[in-house]
Amino acid sequence: xxxxxxxxxxxxxxxxxxxxxxxxxxxxxxxxxxxxxxxxxxxxxxxxxxxxxxxxxxxxxxxxxxxxxxxxxxxxxxxxxxxxxx
Amino acid sequence: xxxxxxxxxxxxxxxxxxxxxxxxxxxxxxxxxxxxxxxxxxxxxxxxxxxxxxxxxxxxxxxxxxxxxxxxxxxxxxxxxxxxxxxxxxxxxxxxxxxxxxxxxxxxxxxxxxxxxxxxxxxxxxxxxxxxxxxxxxxxxxxxxxxxxxxxxxxxxxxxxxxxxxxxxxxxxxxxxxxxxxxxxxxxxxxxxxxxxxxxxxxxxxxxxxxxxxxxxxxxxxxxxxxxxxxxxxxxxxxxxxxxxxxxxxxxxxxxxxxxxxxxxxxxxxxxxxxxxxxxxxxxxxxxxxxxxxxxxxxxxxxxxxxxxxxxxxxxxxxxxx
Numbered sequence: 001x002x003x004x005x006x007x008x009x010x011x012x013x014x015x016x017x018x019x020x021x022x023x024x025x026x027x028x029x030x031x032x033x034x035x036x037x038x039x040x041x042x043x044x045x046x047x048x049x050x051x052x053x054x055x056x057x058x059x060x061x062x063x064x065x066x067x068x069x070x071x072x073x074x075x076x077x078x079x080x081x082x083x084x085x086x
Numbered sequence: 087x088x089x090x091x092x093x094x095x096x097x098x099x100x101x102x103x104x105x106x107x108x109x110x111x112x113x114x115x116x117x118x119x120x121x122x123x124x125x126x127x128x129x130x131x132x133x134x135x136x137x138x139x140x141x142x143x144x145x146x147x148x149x150x151x152x153x154x155x156x157x158x159x160x161x162x163x164x165x166x167x168x169x170x171x172x173x174x175x176x177x178x179x180x181x182x183x184x185x186x187x188x189x190x191x192x193x194x195x196x197x198x199x200x201x202x203x204x205x206x207x208x209x210x211x212x213x214x215x216x217x218x219x220x221x222x223x224x225x226x227x228x229x230x231x232x233x234x235x236x237x238x239x240x241x242x243x244x245x246x247x248x249x250x251x252x253x254x255x256x257x258x259x260x261x262x263x264x265x266x267x268x269x270x271x272x273x274x275x276x277x278x279x280x281x282x283x284x285x286x287x288x289x290x291x292x293x294x295x296x297x298x299x300x301x302x303x304x305x306x307x308x309x310x311x312x313x314x315x316x317x318x319x320x321x322x323x324x325x326x327x328x329x330x331x332x333x334x335x336x337x338x339x340x341x342x343x344x345x346x347x348x349x350x351x352x353x354x355x356x357x358x359x360x361x362x363x364x365x366x367x368x369x370x371x372x373x374x375x376x377x378x379x380x381x382x383x384x385x386x387x388x389x390x391x392x393x394x395x396x397x398x399x400x401x402x403x404x405x406x407x408x
Contacts (some may be wrong), residue, residue: 007190009144009190010095010143010144010191010193011143011191011374011375011376011377012143012293012375014294022374042097043095043293043295044095044142044143044293044294044295045141045294045296048095050258063305068376069374070189070191070374070376071143071144071191071192071374072189072190072191072192074194
């Protein structure tokens with residue numbers, strides 16, 4: 001088991017849903033694939049997907065919905081299933 | 087030649103700008119941070135206004151098909167050659183077949199990558215700058231996309247690697263900034279309270295910030311009651327259409343001031359309560375979302391003094407890298 005940090009590559013506002021009426025992309029306790037989106041970051045009038053980056057289980061969200069993030073900030077932690085999945 | 091493997095968020099070719107066509111609706115464009123542009127160019131021996139890549143928030147991945155000398159100035163985004171870190175504000179070599187990439191943004195908002203010889207895209211109306219809204223200039227009138235190939239100019243006796251901008255002449259970027267303004271031309275639309283609110287509020291830059299304008303949130307400005315003049319809209323923030331200076335701060339609906347930057351539209355019907363000093367447009371350029379911003383009023387003498395200070399700083403940069 002390895003902790004993989006999901007990082008926003010850009011500064012902006014972090015969203016955990018594709019739009020206000022929809023369900024969360026994912027949540028703690030759920031499993032994700034490496035290419036699954038965990039959130040969106042809004043900047044310069046557009047939205048950019050933040051992929052999990054590794055397959056495993058989401059164990060933590062460090063940023064609230066609609067909170068501001070900096071580039072390089074960890075938004076979530078995924079516990080990977082084993083070695084070599086990152 | 088440079089091949090774009092990953093384009094970054096919105097990487098554009100920019101130079102000193104396209105002066106002289108704003109009356110036709112074509113804004114100056116060019117590097118939003120003109121100081122960092124000059125620093126990057128002088129480091130590699132280019133003319134100070136040569137065409138560079140403006141990188142916003144996230145760096146591209148670029149493959150060099152020929153050796154080059156490059157430099158990165160502006161926002162802190164550590165450059166890497168084949169994964170190995172290189173310094174900011176310093177010229178360095180990139181070998182044939184090597185890849186230039188960037189670390190996460192840690193300060194500021196826009197980095198400038200100069201390559202000895204300059205980025206050789208065709209000049210449009212005397213400039214290589216990209217005006218994306220008008221699909222004009224730069225590389226096909228748009229930000230870079232994966233697979234693009236950029237030619238590097240020759241004929242410049244490029245300076246070597248290892249040239250450095252002295253520490254005191256480097257840009258310093260904070261999340262708390264002061265931006266100097268001159269009030270007007272439409273500050274008479276604000277009440278005494280509205281004017282005080284504008285100058286006393288610590289505004290926060292929203293994510294709605296790009297080369298056209300930077301939108302801030304923080305307060306609502308009280309306006310003076312009036313009968314709308316012929317040609318102006320009903321909202322208290324509407325005026326009879328007027329030209330928008332670069333740096334002017336318009337306040338649609340009396341909330342969320344917008345600082346117009348170098349890709350601005352040239353006119354419209356919102357009151358401009360103040361105008362950012364040209365030299366402080368560099369400060370706005372290096373603001374990322376969330377930057378806490380105070381607008382500080384100066385008078386004409388103060389503005390001219392600030393301009394002279396800015397000029398002296400650029401002269402020092404030229405002396406240091408001449």
